[in-house]
Amino acid sequence: MLQTLAMQTIDWLGLRLRVPGEWAMVRHSAKVDRGRLAFVDRRRERLLAYWSACPGEPDWDRMFSDHESLERQAHPGARFIRASDWFGWQVLQRRCEDEDLLRAARYDRPRNRVIELVAPVHEGQREVIDGVLADTELAAGADDRAARRFAAFDLRVTPPEGWALRDVSARVGEVAATFDAGRDALTVRRLGMADVWFHGDVHKALTQRLLDPRARFSVDRGTGRRGTTCRSDSLEKGPRIKRFAGRLRRRTDWLWHVPAANAVMHVTLLQGRGEPVELDAFDIDCLDALAGEA
Amino acid sequence: MDKPKAAKPTAAQMLAAVPQRNVRVEVERHGHELALWVPVKQRWYNDNPLTRALLPMKGRRRVILDRLGREVWEACDGRRSLEAIAELFAQKHRLRFHEARLAVGQFLRDMTERGCVVMVVPPVAESDRRPPQAAMAVKGRDVRRGGRALVAGGHA
Numbered sequence: 001m002l003q004t005l006a007m008q009t010i011d012w013l014g015l016r017l018r019v020p021g022e023w024a025m026v027r028h029s030a031k032v033d034r035g036r037l038a039f040v041d042r043r044r045e046r047l048l049a050y051w052s053a054c055p056g057e058p059d060w061d062r063m064f065s066d067h068e069s070l071e072r073q074a075h076p077g078a079r080f081i082r083a084s085d086w087f088g089w090q091v092l093q094r095r096c097e098d099e100d101l102l103r104a105a106r107y108d109r110p111r112n113r114v115i116e117l118v119a120p121v122h123e124g125q126r127e128v129i130d131g132v133l134a135d136t137e138l139a140a141g142a143d144d145r146a147a148r149r150f151a152a153f154d155l156r157v158t159p160p161e162g163w164a165l166r167d168v169s170a171r172v173g174e175v176a177a178t179f180d181a182g183r184d185a186l187t188v189r190r191l192g193m194a195d196v197w198f199h200g201d202v203h204k205a206l207t208q209r210l211l212d213p214r215a216r217f218s219v220d221r222g223t224g225r226r227g228t229t230c231r232s233d234s235l236e237k238g239p240r241i242k243r244f245a246g247r248l249r250r251r252t253d254w255l256w257h258v259p260a261a262n263a264v265m266h267v268t269l270l271q272g273r274g275e276p277v278e279l280d281a282f283d284i285d286c287l288d289a290l291a292g293e294a
Numbered sequence: 295m296d297k298p299k300a301a302k303p304t305a306a307q308m309l310a311a312v313p314q315r316n317v318r319v320e321v322e323r324h325g326h327e328l329a330l331w332v333p334v335k336q337r338w339y340n341d342n343p344l345t346r347a348l349l350p351m352k353g354r355r356r357v358i359l360d361r362l363g364r365e366v367w368e369a370c371d372g373r374r375s376l377e378a379i380a381e382l383f384a385q386k387h388r389l390r391f392h393e394a395r396l397a398v399g400q401f402l403r404d405m406t407e408r409g410c411v412v413m414v415v416p417p418v419a420e421s422d423r424r425p426p427q428a429a430m431a432v433k434g435r436d437v438r439r440g441g442r443a444l445v446a447g448g449h450a
Contacts, residue, residue: 024392042377042391043305154390172397193387196362262388289390 011151012037013165014111014142017049018135020128025152030165032111046125047132048118057107058114060090067092067103087134093121104133110142150177154261155190158283183249183272190286191264198257198264202230206255209266210234215253226265229256236270254279261288303415309377309395311415313370313402319410320354328359328367332409357408366401370411376402 006021013032019039023046029035036050068080071094078096089104100121108115115138119129139146143161150157150165153175163186167178176189191198198205203219215234222229232253235243242248249270257264263286271277303311322329331354339345359367365386369379376398384394405411 022391024390026392040392042309042395172393172400192389192393193362195387288388289393290385290388 009151010037011146011149011156013051014108014139014147015049015051015115016137016139016146016149017132019047019132023047025170028152028168028170030167032164033113044120044122046119047129049115050118051108051113051115053112054107054114055112057109060084060105063105064090064092064103068094071101087130087136089117089133089136091133102129106136106138108138110138110140110147150179152177153190154263154287154289155188156283156285156287157188159186160277160281183270184274184277185249185270186282187268188282188284189266189268190261191266192262192289194257194259194262194264200257202228202255202257205264206230206232206253206266209255210253212237226256227258229254250276252279258286260291261286307415308399309380310375311413312372312375313379313405313411313413314372315367315370316410316412326361326364328364330357330359330367330410331355332357334409355408357405357410362397363401366398367405367410370402376413 007018008021008023010017010019010025012028013030013035017037020041023039023041025037026040027036027038029037033053034051036048038045039047039049064082068082071078071080075094075096075098078094081091081093081095083091083093086104089106091105092103094101094103102117102119102121104117106115107113117133117136119132121129137146139149141147145158148159148161148163148165150159152168153170155175155177157177157179159179159181163179163181163184165177166180166185167176169176173192174189175192176187178185178187180186203217206217207215210232212232212234215232217230217232220229220231234251234253235248236251238248249272252269252271254267255264265284265286267279267282267284269277269279316332318333320331322331333354334352336346336351336353339349366379366383369382374382376395380391380395380398383389383398384391387394389397402411402413406413
C-alpha cells in the first residue's frame with residue numbers, strides 16, 4: 001500500500017517528513033522553540049508532530065513512563081510496547097480496543113529540541129506510519145542548507161545563509177511564507193487557481209496587487225525557469241516622516257506565472273540599508289498540487 | 295417538549311452528504327454568471343392582499359454566482375456527494391483535495407443558508423464508530439433578513 005501512494009516532502013525548521021500525498025497539513029507553527037504540525041487525511045487526524053526546546057537529551061525512560069501512566073488512566077486495559085531504537089526513534093505504542101496509538105520521540109541536538117510524533121494506528125496503516133518514521137530526517141547543522149529549507153503547501157523555498165522562516169499563512173488559494181534576516185524580509189506567495197483570475201498579463205496583475213502609483217515596473221521576458229516576470233521597485237508603505245528620514249525599506253516585488261501548477265508566484269523583498277539582495281539568491285519553486293513526488 | 299438535538303455529523307458523513315438543489319429556485323444565465331431567484335416565505339403580516347398592497351415585499355431573493363460558484367452549482371446534480379464535487383473541483387483547478395473541500399464546503403454552507411441547496415446527510419456507517427443516527431436533511435435559512443427561504447415542498 002505504501003508503494004502506491006504518491007508522497008510529499010515537508011521541510012519545516014530543520015525537520016524533514018515524507019508523508020502520503022493525500023495528507024493535508026491543517027495546523028502549523030513557525031516558532032523554533034515550541035510548535036506543532038498536524039496532518040489529516042480525508043476523514044481523520046493522521047499525525048501530530050511537535051517540538052519543544054530542551055537544553056539536553058531527556059531521560060527517555062522517565063519521559064515515556066510518564067506518558068504510559070497518563071495513558072493507563074485513560075485506557076485501563078491497554079497494553080504498552082516500548083522500543084528504544086525504532087528507525088532511530090524512541091517509541092511507545094499503546095494497544096487497546098478503541099484505537100492503537102504510536103508515540104515516537106527523538107532529540108534534535110543542533111537545535112536543542114525534542115521532537116515527538118504521535119499517530120493513531122488504524123488497520124492497515126502501520127506500514128505507513130513506519131514509513132514516515134523511517135524517512136524522517138533532521139538537518140545536521142543549525143544553519144546549513146537543509147535547516148533553512150522550507151517545503152510545504154506545494155511551495156519550496158531555500159533562502160541564503162542568515163535567513164530564517166518567520167511566519168506561514170495558508171488559506172484557500174493563497175499560501176504565504178515569510179523569511180527574515182535582521183531588518184530584511186522576504187514574503188513568497190503562491191496564488192492558486194490562476195485559470196480563474198489571471199489573464200496572462202503579469203504587469204497588469206502586479207499593478208492591481210500593489211496599487212502604488214510611485215512603483216516603477218519592468219517586465220523581463222526571460223527564458224529562465226521563471227518565464228516572463230514583472231518586477232517593481234518602490235518603498236514600503238509607512239508614515240511620511242519615516243520616508244523623509246530614510247527609515248522606510250526598499251521594496252521589490254516580482255510576479256510570474258507557473259502554468260504547470262496553475263498558480264502565480266508573487267515575491268516581496270523588503271531591504272534596509274546594506275548590500276542589495278537579488279531574487280536568484282533564493283531558490284524558489286512552485287509545485288503542481290496533483291503531480292505528487294512518487 | 296424540546297426536540298432532542300441531532301448529533302453532529304462525522305467527517306465521513308459530511309463527505310458522503312449529497313447537495314440537492316432547491317427545485318423552486320429559478321435560474322437565469324448571464325454570460326459566466328448565474329442568477330438564482332430563491333422564493334421567500336411571506337411574513338404573517340403580509341398574508342392578506344391589503345397588507346401586501348400597503349407593504350409590498352419581494353417574494354423572492356436573488357443570489358448571483360460567479361464562475362466558480364456556477365461550476366459547483368452545476369456539479370450539484372442530486373447524485374454527486376460533497377467528496378465527488380470537491381474532487382472534480384480539485385482536478386479542474388489543480389488543487390489539493392483538502393483545499394478544494396474547504397472551498398466547496400464553504401460555498402455549499404452559504405448556499406444552504408440562502409435556501410438554494412439542501413445537504414442530505416446519509417446515516418452513519420458501521421465503521422464510523424459513533425452512535426447510530428437517522429438521516430437528516432439540513433435546511434437553510436436566509437440569515438441576512440431572517441426570512442425563511444422556500445425549499446422543495448413549498449415550506450421551510
